[in-house]
Amino acid sequence: MSQAPVNVTVTGAAGQIGYALLFRIASGQLLGQDVPVKLRLLEIPQAVKAAEGTAMELEDGAFPLLAGTDIFDDPKQAFEGTNIALLVGARPRSKGMERGDLLEANGGIFKPQGEAINAGAADDVKVLVVGNPANTNALIARSHAPDVPADRFTAMTRLDHNRALAQLAKKLGVPVTELKKVAIWGNHSATQYPSVQHAEFGGKKIADAVDQAWLENDFIPTVAKRGAAIIEARGLSSAASAASAAIDHVYTWVNGTPAGDWTSAAVVSDGSYGVPEGLISSFPVTAKDGKYEIVQGLEIDDFSRARIDASVAELVEERDTVQKLGLI
Numbered sequence: 001m002s003q004a005p006v007n008v009t010v011t012g013a014a015g016q017i018g019y020a021l022l023f024r025i026a027s028g029q030l031l032g033q034d035v036p037v038k039l040r041l042l043e044i045p046q047a048v049k050a051a052e053g054t055a056m057e058l059e060d061g062a063f064p065l066l067a068g069t070d071i072f073d074d075p076k077q078a079f080e081g082t083n084i085a086l087l088v089g090a091r092p093r094s095k096g097m098e099r100g101d102l103l104e105a106n107g108g109i110f111k112p113q114g115e116a117i118n119a120g121a122a123d124d125v126k127v128l129v130v131g132n133p134a135n136t137n138a139l140i141a142r143s144h145a146p147d148v149p150a151d152r153f154t155a156m157t158r159l160d161h162n163r164a165l166a167q168l169a170k171k172l173g174v175p176v177t178e179l180k181k182v183a184i185w186g187n188h189s190a191t192q193y194p195s196v197q198h199a200e201f202g203g204k205k206i207a208d209a210v211d212q213a214w215l216e217n218d219f220i221p222t223v224a225k226r227g228a229a230i231i232e233a234r235g236l237s238s239a240a241s242a243a244s245a246a247i248d249h250v251y252t253w254v255n256g257t258p259a260g261d262w263t264s265a266a267v268v269s270d271g272s273y274g275v276p277e278g279l280i281s282s283f284p285v286t287a288k289d290g291k292y293e294i295v296q297g298l299e300i301d302d303f304s305r306a307r308i309d310a311s312v313a314e315l316v317e318e319r320d321t322v323q324k325l326g327l328i
């Protein structure tokens with residue numbers, strides 16, 4: 001360990017995603033095998049004891065890159081000096097509950113966390129919001145962190161991106177590594193638009209290899225409703241796959257996307273593709289020098305346009321709701 005440890009704050013550390021995520025961070029998969037990390041866990045007071053148990057197990061892992069684990073129940077302390085903030089803690093959706101129902105319940109969590117990030121995080125802080133409704137929770141946190149550059153606030157649609165890759169690989173009978181330029185647009189919700197308009201496999205266009213009916217009736221709904229299908233099957237929402245996607249999102253943010261490909265992340269819109277400025281919407285993005293950037297100049301066909309607009313309309317609605325609730 002030659003360099004100083006990177007401070008990584010994880011909220012909801014005693015939850016199911018936390019349990020899958022922390023050990024992968026400690027093993028070096030978040031930032032790289034030569035980067036020591038210090039964990040700062042945030043939980044609500046009732047769950048601090050459980051977080052302490054997880055911290056004991058982290059200790060028992062004897063991870064060479066783990067420089068220590070601290071536990072807090074106060075966001076101000078948890079985000080002090082943090083370089084990477086993973087905002088996981090929220091109330092998960094239970095059977096039959098829609099994301100809209102969660103806005104009010106979760107909004108209150110993300111305001112104080114945004115304020116704490118603004119007050120105490122390191123200058124280079126990068127924030128990933130996982131807790132649902134992730135895009136709008138990120139919007140709330142960001143609106144209470146006016147001193148932090150807008151491009152440091154992101155929400156997770158990498159799980160949707162990975163789900164799309166998996167479905168396409170299965171359909172086409174190719175490994176996921178062959179697939180390029182798949183994109184998730186819009187909200188991390190059932191309205192999201194998983195797009196293959198520009199996607200390729202082995203140099204060929206995916207849109208030419210699958211029929212439109214399969215895309216519309218099978219692929220898009222399967223990816224967009226996968227979260228609900230996992231809840232139906234497991235009785236609990238996705239956890240290990242969500243943790244894995246959070247690792248991918250941050251690793252890519254820090255280490256970059258490969259040439260000739262992109263990934264998907266919800267980032268603050270600059271007005272690109274008609275998405276209102278300031279909304280946190282998923283786009284195809286590249287990462288370079290520690291920055292995510294929206295891929296520019298893509299031609300958007302009519303089918304894609306309608307799907308993007310529908311999901312963005314939902315984001316506008318969520319924004320208007322939290323505005324009315326005084327959360328932004």
Ligand SMILES: NC(=O)C1=CN([C@@H]2O[C@H](COP(=O)(O)OP(=O)(O)OC[C@H]3O[C@@H](n4cnc5c(N)ncnc54)[C@H](O)[C@@H]3O)[C@@H](O)[C@H]2O)C=CC1
Pocket residue numbers: 011012013014015016017018042043044047088089090091092093109129130131132133134156157159160188237238239242
């Ligand atoms: N963006 C995405 O792709 C995905 C998002 N999710 C979302 O991630 C969130 C977490 O999921 P799970 O770990 O399964 O939930 P969980 O219920 O197992 O854990 C949530 C944890 O957050 C803690 N918590 C609640 N309020 C907090 C606060 N104010 N500060 C710190 N911690 C707090 C709880 O005590 C609990 O330990 C949910 O909102 C879920 O819907 C889940 C899967 C995918």
Ligand SMILES: O=C([O-])CC(=O)C(=O)O
Pocket residue numbers: 092093132159226227228230237238
């Ligand atoms: O649907 C949920 O609540 C969990 C989630 O976000 C997902 O699995 O994509």
